[in-house]
Each structure stands twice: as C-alpha cells, then as structure tokens.
Amino acid sequence: MCPVLPVTVAASAGGYTLFGVLVMLVIGAVLGLVLFAASRFFKTDVDERVEKILDVLPNVNCGACGFGGCAAYAEAVVYKGSACSLCAPGGADVECRIAEIMGASVGDREPLVAVVHCGGGTRSAHSAAGYYGIASCRAASVPGLNSPKACVFGCLGMGDCVAACKFDAMVMGDDGLPLVIESNCVACGACVRACPRNIIQLHPLKSFVHVYCINTDKGRDVRKACDIGCIACMKCEKICPVDAIHVINNVAVIDYDKCISCGKCVKECPQGIIVNMRKTRKEIDRLRQPVPGGTS
Amino acid sequence: MQYVKLVIAAVFVSNFVLAQFLGLCPFIGVSKKTSSAVGMGIAVIFVMTLASFVTYLVYWKLLYMPLGIGVDARDYLNIVVFIVVIASLVQFVEMVLQKSMPALYRALGIYLPLITTNCAVLGVAQLNISRFGSGGFAAGLLGATLNGFASGLGFTLALLLMSAIRERLDEADVPLPFRGVPIAFVVASALALAFLGFSGMA
Amino acid sequence: MRSFRGGVHPPDMKHLSADAPIEVLAAPEQLVVPLSQHIGAPARPIVQAGDDVRVGQLIGEASGFVSAAVHSPVSGKVKAVTRTRHPLGNTVDALLIENDGQDRMAERVGEDNPNWRDVSPRDIVDTAMKAGIVGMGGATFPTHVKLSPPESKHIDTVILNAAECEPYLTCDYRLLLERTEDVIEGLKLLVRALTPPDAPPNRVSGIIAVEANKKDVFLKLQDMLQDKTNLLARLMPVKYPQGAEKQLIKTVLNREVPPQSQRGLPMDVGVVVQNVGTALALYEAVRFNKPLYERVLTVSGDAIDTPGNLLVRVGTSTEHVLKARGITDSASVVISGGPMMGIALSRLSTPVNKGTSGLLALSSSENWETMPCISCGACVRHCPMQLIPSKFSTLGDVGRYDETEHWNVIDCIECGVCTYVCPSRRPIVQHVKIGKAVVVPLMRARAEELRRQQEKEHG
Numbered sequence: 001m002c003p004v005l006p007v008t009v010a011a012s013a014g015g016y017t018l019f020g021v022l023v024m025l026v027i028g029a030v031l032g033l034v035l036f037a038a039s040r041f042f043k044t045d046v047d048e049r050v051e052k053i054l055d056v057l058p059n060v061n062c063g064a065c066g067f068g069g070c071a072a073y074a075e076a077v078v079y080k081g082s083a084c085s086l087c088a089p090g091g092a093d094v095e096c097r098i099a100e101i102m103g104a105s106v107g108d109r110e111p112l113v114a115v116v117h118c119g120g121g122t123r124s125a126h127s128a129a130g131y132y133g134i135a136s137c138r139a140a141s142v143p144g145l146n147s148p149k150a151c152v153f154g155c156l157g158m159g160d161c162v163a164a165c166k167f168d169a170m171v172m173g174d175d176g177l178p179l180v181i182e183s184n185c186v187a188c189g190a191c192v193r194a195c196p197r198n199i200i201q202l203h204p205l206k207s208f209v210h211v212y213c214i215n216t217d218k219g220r221d222v223r224k225a226c227d228i229g230c231i232a233c234m235k236c237e238k239i240c241p242v243d244a245i246h247v248i249n250n251v252a253v254i255d256y257d258k259c260i261s262c263g264k265c266v267k268e269c270p271q272g273i274i275v276n277m278r279k280t281r282k283e284i285d286r287l288r289q290p291v292p293g294g295t296s
Numbered sequence: 297m298q299y300v301k302l303v304i305a306a307v308f309v310s311n312f313v314l315a316q317f318l319g320l321c322p323f324i325g326v327s328k329k330t331s332s333a334v335g336m337g338i339a340v341i342f343v344m345t346l347a348s349f350v351t352y353l354v355y356w357k358l359l360y361m362p363l364g365i366g367v368d369a370r371d372y373l374n375i376v377v378f379i380v381v382i383a384s385l386v387q388f389v390e391m392v393l394q395k396s397m398p399a400l401y402r403a404l405g406i407y408l409p410l411i412t413t414n415c416a417v418l419g420v421a422q423l424n425i426s427r428f429g430s431g432g433f434a435a436g437l438l439g440a441t442l443n444g445f446a447s448g449l450g451f452t453l454a455l456l457l458m459s460a461i462r463e464r465l466d467e468a469d470v471p472l473p474f475r476g477v478p479i480a481f482v483v484a485s486a487l488a489l490a491f492l493g494f495s496g497m498a
Numbered sequence: 499m500r501s502f503r504g505g506v507h508p509p510d511m512k513h514l515s516a517d518a519p520i521e522v523l524a525a526p527e528q529l530v531v532p533l534s535q536h537i538g539a540p541a542r543p544i545v546q547a548g549d550d551v552r553v554g555q556l557i558g559e560a561s562g563f564v565s566a567a568v569h570s571p572v573s574g575k576v577k578a579v580t581r582t583r584h585p586l587g588n589t590v591d592a593l594l595i596e597n598d599g600q601d602r603m604a605e606r607v608g609e610d611n612p613n614w615r616d617v618s619p620r621d622i623v624d625t626a627m628k629a630g631i632v633g634m635g636g637a638t639f640p641t642h643v644k645l646s647p648p649e650s651k652h653i654d655t656v657i658l659n660a661a662e663c664e665p666y667l668t669c670d671y672r673l674l675l676e677r678t679e680d681v682i683e684g685l686k687l688l689v690r691a692l693t694p695p696d697a698p699p700n701r702v703s704g705i706i707a708v709e710a711n712k713k714d715v716f717l718k719l720q721d722m723l724q725d726k727t728n729l730l731a732r733l734m735p736v737k738y739p740q741g742a743e744k745q746l747i748k749t750v751l752n753r754e755v756p757p758q759s760q761r762g763l764p765m766d767v768g769v770v771v772q773n774v775g776t777a778l779a780l781y782e783a784v785r786f787n788k789p790l791y792e793r794v795l796t797v798s799g800d801a802i803d804t805p806g807n808l809l810v811r812v813g814t815s816t817e818h819v820l821k822a823r824g825i826t827d828s829a830s831v832v833i834s835g836g837p838m839m840g841i842a843l844s845r846l847s848t849p850v851n852k853g854t855s856g857l858l859a860l861s862s863s864e865n866w867e868t869m870p871c872i873s874c875g876a877c878v879r880h881c882p883m884q885l886i887p888s889k890f891s892t893l894g895d896v897g898r899y900d901e902t903e904h905w906n907v908i909d910c911i912e913c914g915v916c917t918y919v920c921p922s923r924r925p926i927v928q929h930v931k932i933g934k935a936v937v938v939p940l941m942r943a944r945a946e947e948l949r950r951q952q953e954k955e956h957g
Contacts, residue, residue: 024376024377027358031380031381034384035384035388038388038392042392044395129843134932467895467898469870
C-alpha cells in the first residue's frame, strides 16, 4: 500500500514537508485543545499530596509501614490520617518531608536498631534433639513440632531474619546466631516479624548495652538448657546506678529510657548474658571483612 | 462467516504476540501474575478496539487530502498521526473514566498509560488500513473495529497463558541463571512455536 | 469391601505388641500432670503446693464448656505448680505431684454404683464432664461436648472407632480383646447419652468398627452382639487412615462429612465417633465413679526390648515408661502416638497425657534429603481428602503459604499419607502445618472484618 513516490514529487519535496508540518500542527493543536478541555471538564479531586508523598518515599516497597507498598502508604497518610513516621527506611528525613506536605510538624525521632536478644549460639546453648525437616525457623517452630534446641525461647539459627532483611543488615554468625550490621539497619522491623520466637526487638541506636536472653524459665531450668542464659540472680538490678535494669518474670529487662549504657551490669553479670554492643560491633566488622582466598 | 474467520485469524493464526511478535514488552512485563494479566488484557482490548475505530476514521475522513501531485497526505503521514491520535485518545478516555467510572479506572488505570503507543496497538491500526482498504467505508470500519477487538482478545489470550505458566514457574526449582525473565523467554518461544501450528488455518 | 478413596498400606508392625496383655505400670515417684491435656481452655488448678491429694481427686477444674477436668493420678503431695512441655512442643502449666506409693483413693472413687444402668442421659454427659473424659484416640476433644450435639442435629449412629490404623499401636485391640464386655457397656452408655428422651431406645445404633487385621476381636464382638438389635460390629478393609473420622464414616455408613472449610462435623451427617478407650473410660466413670487419670498405651518400636501394652498413670514421664520396657542404645527417635501422625519428642521428660496412645522408640531415623517435586501425582492419588498435597509443598518452598488457602489447606487432616508416598521425600505435612498456621489467622481476620461490616450495615 505504501506508494513509491513518483519522480515528479521529488522536485516539490520542500512543499511536502511544509504541508506535513502544517497538518501535524493543526492536528496537534486540535487534540491539545480537546485534552485541555477534557482535563478541565473531567477534573477529579485527586489529592496531589498523594503524588508528592510518593515522590518523597524511597519506593522500595518494603512494607515496613504495614501497608502494601509505598503508594498504599501515601494514600493512607492522606486519606486515612496514618502517622507520618511509619516509613522506616526513609527515617527521620522522610518523616519531616511528609509532615511538611501534610502541614504538620514532628519532633525528633529516635533512630532505632534491631537487637537479637539471644546469646545462646551453638557453643553455649544445649541441643535437645536433631531436627529433620524444612530448614526455616518458622517451620521448626510451627505448633505440633518440637524444638530442636533445649531452650524453647532461644534462637533457632536457621536464618529467617537474615532472609527477611532487605537491607543487607543481617548476617549469620559462625556460632549460629544472626548478627545485625547496624550501619545498614534501618529498623524496618522485617526481622522482628520474621522471628517466630520474638527474639528480635527494635531499640534506640544510642543504647549499646543489651540483655541477650529472653528465657523466662526459672534459673535451674535455664542452666539445663543453656550455659549463658539469664538466671535471674538480680545482680544487675542491684548494681545499676540509674535503676534501669529489672528482673521481670525471671529475666533481666533493660528500660531503655533510663539506661545510660554505663556497662556496670555487663561486668557484674555472672552468666555474661548482658552484652556491650561495642565489642559485638567489632566482631561484625570482622565478619564483613573479605576472607583471604575465599568469598566474603 | 467472514467475520468469524476474521476473529479466529486475529486470535489464533496471526496472534499479535505469538505469531507477529508485536507488543512483547507488556507480554513479558505484565505476565507475572494472572490478576494483573487480566487487567492488562482488558485494557489492551479496550484500547485496540477504540484505536482501530478512530484511526480508520482519521485515515479515510481526515487525512484524505489530495496534494494534487498524485499522493495523499494519508500515505506518508499516517504513522505519526496515528501515534498522536491514539495517545490523545487514551489520555482522553482515561480522564473520562476517572470521572465517570472510578472503579473501572482503578482497575485499568495503571495499565492504560502503559499501552498508549504500544507497537501492537499501532500495528493493528496500520494493518487495518491495508487490509480493509477496499470494499466500502462502512464495511471497512466494521472490519477494522472487529479486527482491533479480536487482536486484543488474542493478546489477552497469550498474556493469560503466559501468566498462568509463569505462576507455576515461580514454584518450580529453576536453575539459578534461568530464574525470572530468561526462563520466561524460553517459555515464550515455546508458546510461539505452539502457535505456529495454527498457521495456514482460516 | 467398600472404603474411602485414597490411603496407603504401611507395614502395620502390630505383631511386636499385639500378643502382649495389658500390664499395669507402677507409678513413678514424681509425676508432672499437665493442666492442658485436651483441646480447649486449660484446666484451673484448685490445689496448691503442699496440699495432700488422693487418687482420683479433682486437682484442676474445667475452665469453660470446651475444657476438661484433671484428676490426681496418685496419692501424695503437690510439690509445685510448674510448667512442662506438651508433646506438641508448647509449654503448659502442670502440677508436680510426689507419689507416696500408697494409692489412697479419693472419696467414692472406685465404688460400684448399683444403679448405674438407670443413669439418665443427662447424667451420663455430666459424668463424662466431671470425670474429665476426652477423646483418647489422640485428638483429646472433650467427650461431653461431643455428647451434647445442638438440637438441630439428629444423631442416629455412634461409631466406636477401633480401626487403629496407625502402625505399631495395639492398645485399642488389647482393650477390646481383654475387656470386651466393658467396652460394649461403654458403647451402650454412649448410645443412651445420645438418644433423645422421647425417642425409642433403639433409635440410635452403635457400631464397633474394626479393621480386618483384628479379625479375632471382630468375631468375638459379633458373637457377643448377636442378640442386640441396635448394636453391631463392622469389619473394615485394612488401609491407612481408616481410623480418621471422616474416612471411617465414609467406609462404615457411606456418608460424606463436609470438609473443615465448610465447618463440617460428623454430627452433620448424624454420627458421633468415639474411641474404644473413651467408651471404656465412660463406663468406668459411670459405674465405678472413676475419673480419667490413667490410660492404656502401646510401648513399641524396634528400639524397645520388650514391646507391650501398659496401663499408665497420666503424668508419668516418657522416660519412665520407656525404661520400664527397656530402651536400647540404638534408639534415635521417640514418637508420641503412631508413626504416621505422632509427634517426635525432643524431651523424654514429656509426661504421658490422656491422649497418648503410644510411645515408640525407633532406631533408624534416616536423614533423608528432600528433592524437588517431580509432579508424579502419588500424593494426589493417595490423599484421602482428595486434596493436591504437592501444591502445599511447592507453594511452601517459595514461601507463598497464604496461597495454600485457595488449595484448601485447612481441609487437610494431616494424616501423613502424602509424605509417606512421596518419592522425593518432601515434608508435605510440615508445609501443611505452616500453611494452616498462616491461613487460619487470615481467615479469622477476614471473618471478623465481614462481621463488623455486617454489623455496620444493620446497625
């Protein structure tokens, strides 16, 4: 169908081009006007704040806010009045900007970090039985299955949290416990949700003294299950200068609002289960170093 | 009868994706989940039908301007005009939908802009003017519109097949280098081979 | 013989303990009696540390309708209210009781009630509740709940489940063989409890369903039930899971119980299924006022020196039971229940409870490697619930457990047939368990949302 241009046309090629441009101009102008009219006539009240917030959000769709992605969260902020502070990867910066868009102001938000509250790695926690089955913590802790670890509170060490982390902030340590790389952690809480034993919690980044045990059994039972579990001896509670650590339900718990990270309880703990993160951070750094002659 | 043949030809024999290899981008991009494939398919049917109708009109009624030198403007301006017209049309329809049928807009909304100037849509418009050129304007318009609709149907069929296969593929233990798009291409080529079986029919 | 669709024929291994008469196992010095030995709310302890208790004395009262009372299995002193591991792996409250070895009976426990045949249906249900009787086949559903069907359901048949389709287990067989008359009396009580007051006495019929590999018991039962109009014994083909409620009803009555996703229960087709042990416990409770504090279980497996059937007090530790029959060094896995549906224990201190039908010590636990699904369809062919089990495992492998709802994961009865037949050794039942744990809360949330919406519309 495409015609082969006759030789005579070549002479008037200039007129041809001019004509084409003219036709396109007219069509473009008409369509443009129609669209312009339509955009006025069919104007819908879409809140432009949704688009603005979506621009501000990191768009990684991690779901840490509890909504099905960044777009859903942006809509929730505008239409449902959800809090501006839910975007974990965006942090304080994004929160400020969302609040700005929404016309509200925010106070400073405490940066958080994930903390694994179990110190019972393969070296110290006792094993109760072998485990054959699906290699995931969720599978190993489903009702109707027995715990392979003697401690029913402790880390199962199959790395569901590591798999859940979208920010490369968790690695599996060599004693079967996950380690948090704090510089990468955005406190999105994915690992907190992934852990079937609720071992991982979010705590202020500025605190670096943590209790690495959540076993609420009595001391005698804890000793049976683990070399280093909290035996509720109350020594930490007595030594604490600011009344920030208490034995609640057979396990020491730190009140992070009061804790000044002085480290006195770390030295006092006979089980060595209160840990100063400064040391651990060094170990994580060591793990992150590429191993000579192997993969990192 | 000829219209039945036309539909069968457009859906199976010269399926846009699997026989003519047009519109491969959304075919790979939106075939991960059946639910989104259905949305995309409906949007494509919608746009193709409308575009076929409008471009046929534009071609015969608007661009028919003899230049007095043995050539019509429609012969050399059609592609660029079609693109502009289809894009504007989709934009326009989107706005109308947003106002009048918000539910349909939300269902199609994210897919409509994706296919404004998709090559399959442009392709069907081009094919229409070459196939339904002779035999009267009204019959040609009907044929073109039906062809647009049926081509959209064929696209949807291919998309649905692909998405169903890819949903199963997600559960399969695919070798690491093949995971994701590579295995999807392998599947697409196998599907295209299968559709070759229709060639020569109708 | 007619039967349900699907199923498998694992080697039944019953010869190990089938000929061993029931022996009484002496209670250990210390017992840990869990307060949650049943489905439903845990019992509330009503004794304190230091209290003196007698055999059969109520120590935990039912804390709701779907709950069961717990009685002291020995006489002695309550040492502490403590915690222990349920065979399911969770931690439950329990009472630590020190046995004084004198077996002082609580008041009235063990007395023969001369008028026991005249007890009214209402009183039978009451007795079942007070005696803490639960389904002793393993599901431990409180019996009094099963015996109180809503008015709208008309029960016409009670099936006494003596299929005992799990390999190794022989405790029901031994009970039927040694205490045939008592079990039949128990069945009569069950029938009576379910007969409405205005109905003729033989409106509800009782069927004792026995698998064909226990023919001697069947012949004996048939002989004894000859002259009964509404009681009979049925022989069923040997096939696992013949003893699963829905499959049992299909085989015996050719009635189809709606699946779990439609909230189907045997009572929807007019049937109540009870275990042999439950019937016996009911008989003993009604006639001798004896609460459920001990049960017969099978100790078997190739790592047990002398397999047998033991009458064990509830709260006895697994270790005590196994040592009584001699556990060899080759034992590598201990299972509470049968090998198909039972649970591998990680602690031998786990106490025996009302639902423990067997304790198996097996020597070979192959550390098998899971291979990819080859879509052979073996699990689909053998699934007694007509599900597509392979789908659960393939979806599970990629973490898409929420989609298992679409494939009716909650209809699965976790019989283990799929895992048994899978040539790729895929842990399908474990995937199903995770799937259920994911799907059930989702469904609950949705139902809740729906209810709230409806309330909004109407209010």
